[in-house]
Amino acid sequence: MAETARRVITLDGPAGVGKTTLARRLAAELGLAYLDTGAMFRAVALALGEEAPAWPDERLAEACRAFSFALRGAGADTALLMNGRGIGPEVRSEQVGLMASNLATKPVVRAFLKSAQQTLGRSASLVVEGRDMGTAVFPDAACKFFLDAAPEERARRRVLQLTEQGQEADFEAILAQIRTRDEQDRNRAAAPLRPAADAILVDTTSLDIEGVFAELLRGVQTRCGERAEGA
Numbered sequence: 001m002a003e004t005a006r007r008v009i010t011l012d013g014p015a016g017v018g019k020t021t022l023a024r025r026l027a028a029e030l031g032l033a034y035l036d037t038g039a040m041f042r043a044v045a046l047a048l049g050e051e052a053p054a055w056p057d058e059r060l061a062e063a064c065r066a067f068s069f070a071l072r073g074a075g076a077d078t079a080l081l082m083n084g085r086g087i088g089p090e091v092r093s094e095q096v097g098l099m100a101s102n103l104a105t106k107p108v109v110r111a112f113l114k115s116a117q118q119t120l121g122r123s124a125s126l127v128v129e130g131r132d133m134g135t136a137v138f139p140d141a142a143c144k145f146f147l148d149a150a151p152e153e154r155a156r157r158r159v160l161q162l163t164e165q166g167q168e169a170d171f172e173a174i175l176a177q178i179r180t181r182d183e184q185d186r187n188r189a190a191a192p193l194r195p196a197a198d199a200i201l202v203d204t205t206s207l208d209i210e211g212v213f214a215e216l217l218r219g220v221q222t223r224c225g226e227r228a229e230g231a
């Protein structure tokens with residue numbers, strides 16, 4: 001069965017653009033499951049450790065084969081499991097984000113996770129977020145979005161989010177981390193971050209979350225509605 005046998009909506013974009021909040025909300029609105037593919041890269045990176053990107057390909061491929069993924073539930077409460085256990089807040093730090101970005105440059109890891117993501121896409125209709133969902137993993141998806149925002153705005157939002165969670169946040173340090181990940185994600189040879197030719201582009205720099213969500217809903221209903229319903 002092709003992955004388009006289910007309804008798939010892709011949200012791609014750089015770190016800190018609001019994909020997670022928006023994808024979860026869109027999934028809740030449409031009654032679809034929600035897949036955070038960044039969490040898959042983060043969980044594998046955390047499990048394998050900082051040295052993993054330097055391993056030979058055979059060792060990396062072998063290590064990846066120890067991981068399996070599943071989705072439970074739908075909407076905002078969809079749970080992503082790795083080896084039967086929920087992937088939790090332990091993967092959310094900036095440090096694990098950078099580890100994930102380093103590991104994500106490795107084609108063997110990307111190939112393994114692409115296959116796992118496509119398998120999940122065959123098991124449920126999804127709103128899926130990541131970097132290469134519309135270009136590499138679900139190129140036939142009915143509905144694709146690419147979100148972007150200036151790095152300074154993304155850093156400002158991240159600082160706000162961390163402060164609200166009672167965590168310390170240094171704007172300049174976070175901006176530097178965002179720039180490092182942008183540089184790596186956009187310029188890597190394997191599935192670099194870029195919009196699919198048929199993606200709807202949304203610049204969120206001067207929009208609040210409600211404004212972006214309204215644009216996504218408009219896109220789903222007008223441009224993607226018919227094809228998505230028919231999937």
Ligand code: C5P
Nearest residue numbers: 037038039041100101104130131132181
């Ligand atoms: O989206 P998130 O910030 O959680 O992703 C962590 C890292 O995983 C990204 O910086 C990116 O390098 C990598 N990633 C990727 N492809 C995806 C999802 C995430 O390369 N589909």
